Amino acid sequence: MVTKPDVPADDPVKVAEFEARIANGESIEPKDWMPERYRKQLIRMMSQHAHSEIVGMLPEGNWITRAPSLRRKLSLIAKVQDEAGHGLYIYCGTETLGVDRHELVTQLLNGTAKYSSIFNYPTLSWADIGVIGWFVDGAAIVNQTVLAKASYGPYARAMIRVCKEENFHKRQGYEICSVLASGTPAQKAMVQDAVNRWWWPSLMMFGPSDKDSPNSADLLRWKIKRFSNDELRQRFVNLTVPQAMAIGLTLPDPDLRSDESGREWSFGEIDWTEFFEVVAGNGPCNKDRLAARNAAQNEGAWVRDAAEAFAAKHRERVAGAA
Numbered sequence: 615m616v617t618k619p620d621v622p623a624d625d626p627v628k629v630a631e632f633e634a635r636i637a638n639g640e641s642i643e644p645k646d647w648m649p650e651r652y653r654k655q656l657i658r659m660m661s662q663h664a665h666s667e668i669v670g671m672l673p674e675g676n677w678i679t680r681a682p683s684l685r686r687k688l689s690l691i692a693k694v695q696d697e698a699g700h701g702l703y704i705y706c707g708t709e710t711l712g713v714d715r716h717e718l719v720t721q722l723l724n725g726t727a728k729y730s731s732i733f734n735y736p737t738l739s740w741a742d743i744g745v746i747g748w749f750v751d752g753a754a755i756v757n758q759t760v761l762a763k764a765s766y767g768p769y770a771r772a773m774i775r776v777c778k779e780e781n782f783h784k785r786q787g788y789e790i791c792s793v794l795a796s797g798t799p800a801q802k803a804m805v806q807d808a809v810n811r812w813w814w815p816s817l818m819m820f821g822p823s824d825k826d827s828p829n830s831a832d833l834l835r836w837k838i839k840r841f842s843n844d845e846l847r848q849r850f851v852n853l854t855v856p857q858a859m860a861i862g863l864t865l866p867d868p869d870l871r872s873d874e875s876g877r878e879w880s881f882g883e884i885d886w887t888e889f890f891e892v893v894a895g896n897g898p899c900n901k902d903r904l905a906a907r908n909a910a911q912n913e914g915a916w917v918r919d920a921a922e923a924f925a926a927k928h929r930e931r932v933a934g935a936a
């Protein structure tokens with residue numbers, strides 16, 4: 615793994631004490647001393663995570679008006695609302711590191727912040743909503759269950775609640791897929807097509823392979839991450855292949871093979887050129903996603919203005935009464 619030495623060195627004695635706490639399994643809390651690089655890595659990772667939850671509402675939100683029944687509509691609305699809550703919750707967690715949420719949101723809106731590559735793909739059919747729940751929330755659970763043991767307390771605690779909700783989302787998505795997979799030939803074809811389109815981008819969610827992951831060395835040393843990108847990707851593949859088989863769907867990889875135990879699946883080469891293109895802003899929907907977030911920001915200006923005017927009046931009243 616390569617590292618990025620772009621933050622000034624901290625007092626070595628304090629660093630040694632800090633690392634002893636980490637080695638001891640202690641939780642680091644907002645007011646505790648921490649190396650500047652630890653703080654910066656957390657702000658980077660947590661803000662990207664929060665942005666992902668917020669942008670992640672868009673592909674699914676696109677299907678709320680077209681969900682095929684009232685039951686499906688209600689559960690999709692609830693899911694999208696949950697993702698908004700996760701985003702706000704993680705922005706709060708990031709603020710405990712001394713950064714202003716407005717600064718982070720501005721970076722998202724002006725295109726200088728990253729968010730998960732997966733949300734730059736289009737949702738073409740109802741089956742995509744099932745597959746997002748199954749694959750995307752499924753991948754998020756594999757990643758975030760481990761983050762629930764991260765060394766930074768506010769992030770770890772946020773992940774406990776987030777994972778509980780993601781579990782509902784995954785079950786809901788898998789149920790949509792299983793119903794379609796046992797439906798008419800057209801429904802089965804629709805869900806198979808969605809699986810074919812989302813499989814590889816879902817594997818990319820776990821980030822670049824370990825040898826190309828510049829942040830992993832820091833994150834693993836400080837127990838923010840507990841497993842590498844490739845280890846978690848493998849875990850996701852091992853969990854998901856049997857789930858696909860159970861509902862009669864195939865995964866679009868001719869190189870998928872299990873070992874003798876039947877539990878460990880090797881898989882084909884990921885198209886890393888596609889991944890890096892999407893991360894660089896050139897995926898199928900990057901421009902649409904940023905345009906949608908900017909439109910929401912602009913359309914909400916009157917609400918912020920009204921809240922600000924109300925707060926100013928309240929301050930005046932309080933000052934007048936004093």
Ligand code: FAQ
Binds near residue numbers: 663697751
């Ligand atoms: N997309 O050195 P690494 C969800 C960037 S939430 C875009 O390996 P790291 C819920 C990375 O930032 C999904 N960029 O980085 C939901 C870095 O760039 P930088 C989000 C990516 O941090 C479900 C560079 O590449 N989950 O799905 C991606 O060690 C349904 C080098 O990478 C989280 O954020 C990517 N896929 O590992 C919502 C979980 N991968 O900053 C709605 C927390 C890497 O140096 C609907 N985050 N990059 O310029 C993590 O676990 C880690 O940050 C990783 C990346 C694993 C994502």
